Amino acid sequence: MRPGTSCGERADGRPPAGGDGTARRVPGRFVLSRELDRLEQIGGLIVMVCNIGIALGAVGGGVLVDGVSAGTPLAVGGVTAVAGGAILVTLRRRR
Numbered sequence: 001m002r003p004g005t006s007c008g009e010r011a012d013g014r015p016p017a018g019g020d021g022t023a024r025r026v027p028g029r030f031v032l033s034r035e036l037d038r039l040e041q042i043g044g045l046i047v048m049v050c051n052i053g054i055a056l057g058a059v060g061g062g063v064l065v066d067g068v069s070a071g072t073p074l075a076v077g078g079v080t081a082v083a084g085g086a087i088l089v090t091l092r093r094r095r
Contacts, residue, residue, distance in 0.1 A: 064076060
């Protein structure tokens with residue numbers, strides 16, 4: 001690092017590649033760094049939704065075990081899986 005430069009600056013005075021909107025090579029095309037940031041945000045959102053789903057399933061299963069019996073969550077899960085599969089098949093046939 002040359003004297004008088006900040007740690008976020010190259011020795012020749014140009015900003016580092018990254019958050020400045022420069023193009024980066026992704027297999028098959030160029031993507032702006034802002035698009036890569038957006039993909040990271042979307043990935044975080046997907047992880048959050050999955051974690052909320054797991055937490056809700058755990059709470060619902062615990063309520064069923066405490067309220068009815070230990071086998072009830074398995075039966076409810078099986079019925080839900082079959083219903084979800086039927087919905088997906090129906091939606092796929094409409095296209």
